[in-house]
Amino acid sequence: LHTTLVAEGFAEVPLKPAHLFRVATLPWLHRDPFDRLPVAQAIEEGMTLLSADTALAAYGKFVKTV
Numbered sequence: 001l002h003t004t005l006v007a008e009g010f011a012e013v014p015l016k017p018a019h020l021f022r023v024a025t026l027p028w029l030h031r032d033p034f035d036r037l038p039v040a041q042a043i044e045e046g047m048t049l050l051s052a053d054t055a056l057a058a059y060g061k062f063v064k065t066v
Contacts, residue, residue, distance in 0.1 A: 013041045029058040039063060 022040035
């Protein structure tokens with residue numbers, strides 16, 4: 001599965017300290033910190049997070065619900 005996703009252009013984003021600091025600054029639009037972490041990664045890396053969690057869409061242009 002991992003190989004297929006990479007071949008399709010998806011990226012694995014390693015956790016960085018900047019991502020953790022960003023989580024701490026995000027507004028509490030979503031209460032689960034583990035769900036907020038990929039949002040922080042998307043913001044810091046200038047990427048788009050694809051998620052089925054419609055509550056994450058409140059974080060704006062960095063989240064696309066599918």
